[in-house]
Amino acid sequence: MKSVLHFGSFGDTAFAKQLSLAIEGKKVMVLLDENSHRECLSALFQLVDGLSEAEIVELPSGEQNKTLEMCEAVWSTLTECQFSRKDVLIALGGGVICDMGGFIAALYKRGMDCIYVPTTLLAMVDASVGGKTGVDFGPFKNHLGVFNEPSHIFFDDHFLLTLPEKEIVNGLAEMIKHYLLIGDREKLVQMRSADFIINLEQIEQSVAIKKNVVEQDPNEKGLRKTLNLGHTVAHGLEGFLLDKEPMDHGLAVAHGLLVEAKIAENGGLLKPDDFQFIEDVLSANFEWQKLKKEDLEDIYNLMLNDKKNDSAVPSMVLLTALGQPILDQKVSKDMFTQAMVDVNFV
Amino acid sequence: MKSVLHFGSFGDTAFAKQLSLAIEGKKVMVLLDENSHRECLSALFQLVDGLSEAEIVELPSGEQNKTLEMCEAVWSTLTECQFSRKDVLIALGGGVICDMGGFIAALYKRGMDCIYVPTTLLAMVDASVGGKTGVDFGPFKNHLGVFNEPSHIFFDDHFLLTLPEKEIVNGLAEMIKHYLLIGDREKLVQMRSADFIINLEQIEQSVAIKKNVVEQDPNEKGLRKTLNLGHTVAHGLEGFLLDKEPMDHGLAVAHGLLVEAKIAENGGLLKPDDFQFIEDVLSANFEWQKLKKEDLEDIYNLMLNDKKNDSAVPSMVLLTALGQPILDQKVSKDMFTQAMVDVNFV
Numbered sequence: 027m028k029s030v031l032h033f034g035s036f037g038d039t040a041f042a043k044q045l046s047l048a049i050e051g052k053k054v055m056v057l058l059d060e061n062s063h064r065e066c067l068s069a070l071f072q073l074v075d076g077l078s079e080a081e082i083v084e085l086p087s088g089e090q091n092k093t094l095e096m097c098e099a100v101w102s103t104l105t106e107c108q109f110s111r112k113d114v115l116i117a118l119g120g121g122v123i124c125d126m127g128g129f130i131a132a133l134y135k136r137g138m139d140c141i142y143v144p145t146t147l148l149a150m151v152d153a154s155v156g157g158k159t160g161v162d163f164g165p166f167k168n169h170l171g172v173f174n175e176p177s178h179i180f181f182d183d184h185f186l187l188t189l190p191e192k193e194i195v196n197g198l199a200e201m202i203k204h205y206l207l208i209g210d211r212e213k214l215v216q217m218r219s220a221d222f223i224i225n226l227e228q229i230e231q232s233v234a235i236k237k238n239v240v241e242q243d244p245n246e247k248g249l250r251k252t253l254n255l256g257h258t259v260a261h262g263l264e265g266f267l268l269d270k271e272p273m274d275h276g277l278a279v280a281h282g283l284l285v286e287a288k289i290a291e292n293g294g295l296l297k298p299d300d301f302q303f304i305e306d307v308l309s310a311n312f313e314w315q316k317l318k319k320e321d322l323e324d325i326y327n328l329m330l331n332d333k334k335n336d337s338a339v340p341s342m343v344l345l346t347a348l349g350q351p352i353l354d355q356k357v358s359k360d361m362f363t364q365a366m367v368d369v370n371f372v
Numbered sequence: 373m374k375s376v377l378h379f380g381s382f383g384d385t386a387f388a389k390q391l392s393l394a395i396e397g398k399k400v401m402v403l404l405d406e407n408s409h410r411e412c413l414s415a416l417f418q419l420v421d422g423l424s425e426a427e428i429v430e431l432p433s434g435e436q437n438k439t440l441e442m443c444e445a446v447w448s449t450l451t452e453c454q455f456s457r458k459d460v461l462i463a464l465g466g467g468v469i470c471d472m473g474g475f476i477a478a479l480y481k482r483g484m485d486c487i488y489v490p491t492t493l494l495a496m497v498d499a500s501v502g503g504k505t506g507v508d509f510g511p512f513k514n515h516l517g518v519f520n521e522p523s524h525i526f527f528d529d530h531f532l533l534t535l536p537e538k539e540i541v542n543g544l545a546e547m548i549k550h551y552l553l554i555g556d557r558e559k560l561v562q563m564r565s566a567d568f569i570i571n572l573e574q575i576e577q578s579v580a581i582k583k584n585v586v587e588q589d590p591n592e593k594g595l596r597k598t599l600n601l602g603h604t605v606a607h608g609l610e611g612f613l614l615d616k617e618p619m620d621h622g623l624a625v626a627h628g629l630l631v632e633a634k635i636a637e638n639g640g641l642l643k644p645d646d647f648q649f650i651e652d653v654l655s656a657n658f659e660w661q662k663l664k665k666e667d668l669e670d671i672y673n674l675m676l677n678d679k680k681n682d683s684a685v686p687s688m689v690l691l692t693a694l695g696q697p698i699l700d701q702k703v704s705k706d707m708f709t710q711a712m713v714d715v716n717f718v
Contacts, residue, residue, distance in 0.1 A: 086697070094440065098440065105515070133517060133518060135516075136506065137591075157402060160479075160482060163451065168482075169451065170479045170480065170481075172478060173482065173483075328595070
């Protein structure tokens with residue numbers, strides 16, 4: 027089932043009415059964390075008919091709580107409150123809450139209705155779209171999960187006003203990735219500028235790019251893999267730093283986009299001019315972190331164990347030009363190390 | 373993805389070769405319980421190329437082990453052994469092993485390959501076909517799960533020789549249900565006879581009936597609900613007896629088929645002649661159990677809480693004639709009680 031997307035503001039009664047209609051006649055559970063509880067729930071309560079009687083379930087925020095154990099607690103509550111398959115779970119929060127909410131709904135009685143209300147830029151432009159749901163399993167990110175699209179997704183850019191600056195930056199990396207994939211140089215030039223403002227129109231355009239890819243290849247057999255641009259290196263960095271000084275996903279993706287562009291340039295796939303343009307766009311938006319050279323082996327080995335890898339050498343999506351990604355490019359340890367050195371990350 | 377079905381015997385090298393081909397080039401985990409380990413694994417090991425290096429994971433047999441906790445142990449092993457999404461899990465066992473194996477494979481890295489080798493009649497004619505996977509959650513049967521079809525199913529009727537008589541009876545109830553649903557009076561007359569023998573051809577015919585229904589309605593929006601014939605009452609009986617003297621699923625379904633036929637007759641939906649025919653077929657194959665009249669309220673309330681029910685009164689699939697099921701028939705407590713009395717179950 028494809029999701030129905032709604033763009034607007036819960037301050038607007040017509041938009042709130044759409045959510046009222048989507049939950050009409052259903053028992054409702056709202057899944058959230060302490061941040062979305064504090065910043066976002068009251069707006070919904072005031073404007074959406076029927077929500078005030080909802081079951082509110084608050085999970086502690088953060089990736090470390092994206093576990094089966096947390097899901098079991100929610101399944102227990104759904105069961106105790108006798109939710110049926112026709113009732114609905116609303117995931118109100120960032121990527122962790124959306125991913126877990128979708129997973130919980132997909133498994134409960136083999137599938138209950140689910141609605142996403144993403145409250146961070148990253149969740150809006152990435153996690154909420156495309157039907158990937160799941161939880162972490164030990165140190166492995168999204169190791170258990172299923173493809174399950176929510177019936178509706180509500181995008182309200184006013185929630186962005188509640189976010190700290192680093193959360194906005196987190197989402198920007200995925201937006202830049204989308205425009206690199208479709209080769210929209212004009213948009214990337216805008217994003218290089220300090221004047222660039224994220225509004226509902228920008229979110230809608232970015233979502234449309236991902237949606238278009240996902241609809242053509244929902245189960246990630248080919249085209250959808252291009253969305254992994256920047257992510258092979260990003261997952262290596264995130265995994266390595268997890269028990270040290272965790273790196274936000276968006277920042278890791280920004281690092282990954284730069285390193286992978288350098289690998290493409292070093293391999294003669296990408297022209298130096300194109301690499302320079304990509305570096306300019308990224309450097310205008312992100313502050314780079316340095317790693318130690320002796321850590322590179324650990325990072326490389328983490329990329330090897332990535333869920334999406336099934337060979338003895340990590341494979342990456344690389345750009346041959348703006349808008350021209352190619353899949354399954356094998357990257358040796360030497361190629362990775364050289365690129366990390368070249369972009370001054372070690 | 374639809375499953376490829378194979379009917380034969382692992383004693384036949386051509387049949388064993390089909391399994392060899394299905395696992396070629398893949399790392400293999402075989403999930404089984406102590407019964408299928410003892411009775412069925414050695415035949416596979418001798419005949420199927422590449423299986424001798426498989427990871428063998430034995431779970432304790434029985435419905436009480438159909439839990440998330442058991443799945444977590446298997447996910448840990450898959451992770452430790454670095455199984456990728458392209459590797460394969462073979463579920464070798466009865467309904468519990470097939471349901472759990474399918475569930476474990478569906479969630480691992482959002483879906484790895486899975487093959488079923490059902491070893492009981494019930495698993496062959498029912499659990500293995502149709503893509504329902506899952507685990508129990510506390511006292512709630514199959515409360516967490518997803519739809520996920522294995523890539524291949526291998527049916528070998530020689531495994532039936534390893535089964536105790538009551539396991540054959542268990543599967544017969546679902547076969548009778550299939551022929552009631554399509555109205556095959558001739559087959560039902562054969563099944564009434566003591567001479568009826570279960571062989572590969574009988575299994576193939578019964579599987580074809582379920583497969584046909586499931587393919588028309590994979591997600592149980594309408595037609596597939598007819599397969600619930602006999603099951604509303606069966607789930608009530610099974611749930612009630614679970615912590616007393618557990619009733620096998622097939623035997624519970626046989627009881628359910630009779631009680632639901634009586635409800636249909638009492639309601640003027642089913643002719644007395646048709647009821648009598650159904651009773652004759654069932655009585656020729658099953659030994660009836662008696663319950664206490666004071667237990668009927670508990671049993672009725674369990675039917676109310678069934679996963680598939682979403683109203684204040686249980687609804688059932690009832691027959692208006694052989695081959696003529698109708699959906700969503702509301703059944704009051706009085707109607708249920710009267711039928712239980714009329715068929716001498718209290």
